[in-house]
Amino acid sequence: MSEFTQPQETVTLTIDGREVTVPPGTTILQAAESTGNRIPHYCYHPGLSAPAQCRLCLVEVEGAPKLQPSCVTQVRDGQVVHTASEKAKGMRQGVLEFYLANHPLDCPICDQSGECKLQDYVHEEGRKHGRSREPKRVFGRDDFGGDVLFYGDRCVMCTRCVRFMNEVAQDPRLTVVERGNRSVIDTFFEDGVDGSPYAGNIVDICPVGALVSKDFLHKARAWDLDHTPSICPNCSQGCNIDLHVRDNRVQRLKPRANPEVNGHWMCDYGRHRFEWMNRDDRLTRPLVREAGEARPAEWGAALSELLERLEEARPIRAVASPFASTEELAALRRVVDALGGGEILFRSPEADEEIPLPGFPQLARRRDLSPNRRTAELLGMERVGDAQGRGGLESLADYTGTLIVLGDALADMDADFGRQAALYLYLGSHPSAAAGQADVVLPIPTFAEQEGTFINGEGRVQRFWPGLIGPEQARPAWMPLGVVLSRLGVGNLPGSAGEAFLAATEVLPELQGLRHETIGTRGAILNEPVLLAGS
Amino acid sequence: MAYPYTHEKEVRVLSRGWGDPRTRTLEGWKAMGGYTALPKALEMGRAQVIDEVKASGLRGRGGAGFPTGIKWSFMPGEKKGAHYLCCNADESEPGTFKDRELLRWTPHQLIEGCLIGAYAIQADHVFIYCRGEFFEATQVLSRAVEEAYEAGYAGKNILGSGHDIDITVFAGAGAYICGEETALMNSIEGRRGLPRVKPPFPAAVGLFGKPTTINNVETLSSIPHIVNNGGSWYRQWGTEKSPGTKLFCVSGHVRRPGNYELPLGFPLEELIYDVCGGFREGRSLKAVIPGGSSVPIMSATDCEGCTLDYEGVVEKGSMLGCASVIIMDDSTNIVKQVRRMVDFYAHESCGQCTPCREGTQWLSRILVRIENGRGTEEDLETLLELGNQMTGTTICVLSDSAAAPVASSIQKFRDDYLALIRRGEKVGAA
Numbered sequence: 001m002s003e004f005t006q007p008q009e010t011v012t013l014t015i016d017g018r019e020v021t022v023p024p025g026t027t028i029l030q031a032a033e034s035t036g037n038r039i040p041h042y043c044y045h046p047g048l049s050a051p052a053q054c055r056l057c058l059v060e061v062e063g064a065p066k067l068q069p070s071c072v073t074q075v076r077d078g079q080v081v082h083t084a085s086e087k088a089k090g091m092r093q094g095v096l097e098f099y100l101a102n103h104p105l106d107c108p109i110c111d112q113s114g115e116c117k118l119q120d121y122v123h124e125e126g127r128k129h130g131r132s133r134e135p136k137r138v139f140g141r142d143d144f145g146g147d148v149l150f151y152g153d154r155c156v157m158c159t160r161c162v163r164f165m166n167e168v169a170q171d172p173r174l175t176v177v178e179r180g181n182r183s184v185i186d187t188f189f190e191d192g193v194d195g196s197p198y199a200g201n202i203v204d205i206c207p208v209g210a211l212v213s214k215d216f217l218h219k220a221r222a223w224d225l226d227h228t229p230s231i232c233p234n235c236s237q238g239c240n241i242d243l244h245v246r247d248n249r250v251q252r253l254k255p256r257a258n259p260e261v262n263g264h265w266m267c268d269y270g271r272h273r274f275e276w277m278n279r280d281d282r283l284t285r286p287l288v289r290e291a292g293e294a295r296p297a298e299w300g301a302a303l304s305e306l307l308e309r310l311e312e313a314r315p316i317r318a319v320a321s322p323f324a325s326t327e328e329l330a331a332l333r334r335v336v337d338a339l340g341g342g343e344i345l346f347r348s349p350e351a352d353e354e355i356p357l358p359g360f361p362q363l364a365r366r367r368d369l370s371p372n373r374r375t376a377e378l379l380g381m382e383r384v385g386d387a388q389g390r391g392g393l394e395s396l397a398d399y400t401g402t403l404i405v406l407g408d409a410l411a412d413m414d415a416d417f418g419r420q421a422a423l424y425l426y427l428g429s430h431p432s433a434a435a436g437q438a439d440v441v442l443p444i445p446t447f448a449e450q451e452g453t454f455i456n457g458e459g460r461v462q463r464f465w466p467g468l469i470g471p472e473q474a475r476p477a478w479m480p481l482g483v484v485l486s487r488l489g490v491g492n493l494p495g496s497a498g499e500a501f502l503a504a505t506e507v508l509p510e511l512q513g514l515r516h517e518t519i520g521t522r523g524a525i526l527n528e529p530v531l532l533a534g535s
Numbered sequence: 536m537a538y539p540y541t542h543e544k545e546v547r548v549l550s551r552g553w554g555d556p557r558t559r560t561l562e563g564w565k566a567m568g569g570y571t572a573l574p575k576a577l578e579m580g581r582a583q584v585i586d587e588v589k590a591s592g593l594r595g596r597g598g599a600g601f602p603t604g605i606k607w608s609f610m611p612g613e614k615k616g617a618h619y620l621c622c623n624a625d626e627s628e629p630g631t632f633k634d635r636e637l638l639r640w641t642p643h644q645l646i647e648g649c650l651i652g653a654y655a656i657q658a659d660h661v662f663i664y665c666r667g668e669f670f671e672a673t674q675v676l677s678r679a680v681e682e683a684y685e686a687g688y689a690g691k692n693i694l695g696s697g698h699d700i701d702i703t704v705f706a707g708a709g710a711y712i713c714g715e716e717t718a719l720m721n722s723i724e725g726r727r728g729l730p731r732v733k734p735p736f737p738a739a740v741g742l743f744g745k746p747t748t749i750n751n752v753e754t755l756s757s758i759p760h761i762v763n764n765g766g767s768w769y770r771q772w773g774t775e776k777s778p779g780t781k782l783f784c785v786s787g788h789v790r791r792p793g794n795y796e797l798p799l800g801f802p803l804e805e806l807i808y809d810v811c812g813g814f815r816e817g818r819s820l821k822a823v824i825p826g827g828s829s830v831p832i833m834s835a836t837d838c839e840g841c842t843l844d845y846e847g848v849v850e851k852g853s854m855l856g857c858a859s860v861i862i863m864d865d866s867t868n869i870v871k872q873v874r875r876m877v878d879f880y881a882h883e884s885c886g887q888c889t890p891c892r893e894g895t896q897w898l899s900r901i902l903v904r905i906e907n908g909r910g911t912e913e914d915l916e917t918l919l920e921l922g923n924q925m926t927g928t929t930i931c932v933l934s935d936s937a938a939a940p941v942a943s944s945i946q947k948f949r950d951d952y953l954a955l956i957r958r959g960e961k962v963g964a965a
Binding site for chain 1: 920
């Protein structure tokens with residue numbers, strides 16, 4: 001064996017009669033989880049240290065005199081583990097009964113109900129009737145500052161929140177005060193966790209309803225929420241998230257675990273910027289300007305009008321948005337190129353500084369506050385304007401060629417914008433005064449309403465899926481732009497976002513070899529175009 | 536004569552200097568033959584010291600009774616970084632008051648034992664963790680440590696041997712749980728006094744992450760005598776498996792409670808009726824807790840023929856623990872007594888592990904109800920089952936300790952419980 005090929009060491013053990021082979025150093029809990037055998041636990045969290053104090057994950061290990069905490073017990077070759085033996089189950093039942101001895105059982109008014117680990121475990125394995133006849137301990141409610149509300153009576157003292165603040169946020173503002181049965185999570189500071197930029201995560205990791213979000217409080221029951229995998233659009237980190245949607249409204253954003261990007265976490269800045277996805281003032285139909293007035297039109301009519309007027313050869317310039325999907329931006333690039341080529345500008349907001357997460361250094365709220373600036377840059381688009389995403393378009397206000405605007409709301413432009421343009425096409429989601437002079441206005445869905453990809457700051461292509469139903473007539477921009485391209489004889493009309501992604505490879509060689517299907521929910525790193533060119 | 540009281544059956548090895556204020560000073564202690572073991576140990580070499588302690592059969596006096604020499608040999612032989620020795624002087628077990636006396640009367644005996652122990656395990660630093668409430672003892676000990684430094688027994692290059700051993704007297708803040716060895720280490724490190732998960736064991740990852748041994752005050756105080764006189768000398772007392780002398784802290788309904796140093800294997804009845812003078816007029820034995828409140832209660836029948844060594848007490852269904860003998864006569868309300876102990880554990884639980892945090896309080900509340908005549912017979916089954924769920928399921932043994940007296944008292948004094956429950960029924964009916 002050469003010194004370069006080290007043997008891959010493994011450990012084989014038996015869990016509930018099933019052989020499992022894992023690397024050495026794995027814990028029993030992780031090994032069981034790798035086979036889909038989920039051992040109940042509270043204090044263990046994959047992103048935090050394991051204090052082994054909840055005592056719920058105790059399992060029977062043959063040869064060990066006592067039940068072993070599976071979250072810290074490492075696997076050994078030939079180990080025989082029983083997670084569902086009478087002894088292990090009996091002990092879990094006992095521990096769950098201890099939890100309920102002081103739990104208020106206020107599930108009907110608890111926000112966590114439906115996604116509560118205490119509820120789940122007790123339903124699965126708990127006793128039918130609790131035996132406690134004693135009065136319950138009462139801590140009441142406490143405002144932890146920021147978005148966090150604490151219901152002490154529901155707390156199971158797993159200390160995940162304390163450990164998150166100590167180990168990951170490294171902003172130790174929470175602690176356990178008192179001891180024994182009087183232990184309670186509390187904060188030393190008047191402001192609690194207010195202003196700690198990642199504090200919202202303690203609500204996510206709380207296994208019960210002890211820490212809840214003020215913003216989400218009593219908004220929706222967990223079982224009424226649809227979860228859609230998505231990407232946080234609020235900076236170029238591209239945290240993987242789930243959109244939690246009820247009644248076609250995003251109710252909250254939750255981080256979705258991706259060890260490469262955001263671990264289990266997301267920042268509060270991103271977490272709380274979703275209300276715009278629920279805006280009701282939308283562009284709902286294509287508009288065509290006739291006799292100086294924008295009139296609703298059918299898609300067919302609007303596209304005919306557009307194609308008719310595009311055929312004249314003339315200079316072209318465009319404005320894009322780094323909030324649009326890669327598929328949309330690439331389609332715009334191709335249209336502009338097919339019409340003779342021209343400058344594409346974009347504006348994007350920028351923060352003064354990054355907000356790092358010390359305990360998980362890959363993650364920071366980036367300075368770049370848009371999700372897809374990387375794509376715009378790869379497509380040779382030019383960033384203009386200031387850090388607020390304003391200005392820089394003055395030269396376009398009186399432009400006389402073909403003008404296409406994709407996604408930018410043009411909030412700082414006045415109603416005369418584009419008046420001089422020979423053809424002004426506006427593709428957007430929301431009404432804009434500066435679209436008033438557009439010859440054709442096409443409604444497009446927001447990222448939350450369509451399928452697509454963003455490329456984050458480190459060059460990772462990540463997919464998002466539609467969580468909301470957009471206006472009936474809205475179509476992703478790659479669709480009408482695809483119609484234009486096929487009419488110009490450049491490529492076929494893509495039938496899906498996946499096809500639009502493949503078409504984007506034309507102008508984004510970095511995407512070569514990638515497909516929506518292979519990107520999956522974890523994302524994929526861009527290819528090095530240089531290497532491809534050389535091969 | 537001596538220390539307030541004594542008895543002719545006592546074998547005063549550790550407690551020899553008690554009651555004599557001179558033993559608190561370096562000079563006084565040297566006059567009694569002190570500080571002869573340390574130079575001898577340095578001459579013997581550490582392997583020999585450990586062998587001698589192994590040969591003596593000395594067992595840890597903190598309660599677990601683990602052989603000290605073997606514990607020391609768990610420390611890494613090859614020293615890679617700092618090693619620490621912690622002396623556990625956080626004596627808080629209800630019924631125990633031997634370490635306090637060792638600290639306040641014979642501090643140099645302990646210091647000498649600590650230095651020898653540190654030398655044996657290659658520790659650079661000894662932390663003596665004193666119970667927060669031991670104000671006087673901590674002062675006496677601190678003064679003695681200063682003297683030891685001045686005389687060159689502690690500090691740099693002790694007695695010209697080339698070894699550096701520092702001693703720090705550390706006062707706890709008054710939590711029972713800090714007497715648990717890993718919580719003690721957390722406390723010294725400035726953290727909350729929470730027991731740590733084992734493994735890793737302290738001999739591998741201990742204080743400040745370094746190999747550490749934790750020994751009880753009485754254990755370390757025995758070391759100079761063993762080094763001076765040899766292991767076989769120590770074995771002249773006690774039994775084959777439990778050699779040596781032991782300080783028995785006797786409290787409760789006897790005429791002469793107190794600390795008595797007796798050979799291990801001493802008959803319990805002789806301790807009660809002879810050494811401690813028996814009961815008040817007209818009273819008789821009801822129950823004994825032989826090893827501090829954490830061990831199962833023994834009934835009068837269990838006490839018959841019981842010998843006070845580690846094995847002898849186990850044979851009778853309890854444990855010797857730290858030999859804190861609590862004796863109760865027939866005037867005792869066992870339920871109240873047990874409730875009082877469970878309350879203590881509920882108050883002192885660190886609150887990490889669920890079975891302990893919730894269980895101790897729950898047990899206490901049920902016991903209060905029974906005590907007040909509002910219990911039912913099902914409560915007894917619940918108590919037993921909760922106790923079972925609290926045993927062997929937590930990081931440390933505080934939870935087991937709270938459950939032990941409950942389970943054993945229900946088993947042995949069920950009638951006492953039933954009497955209270957039935958009295959309640961009558962009250963309810965009337």
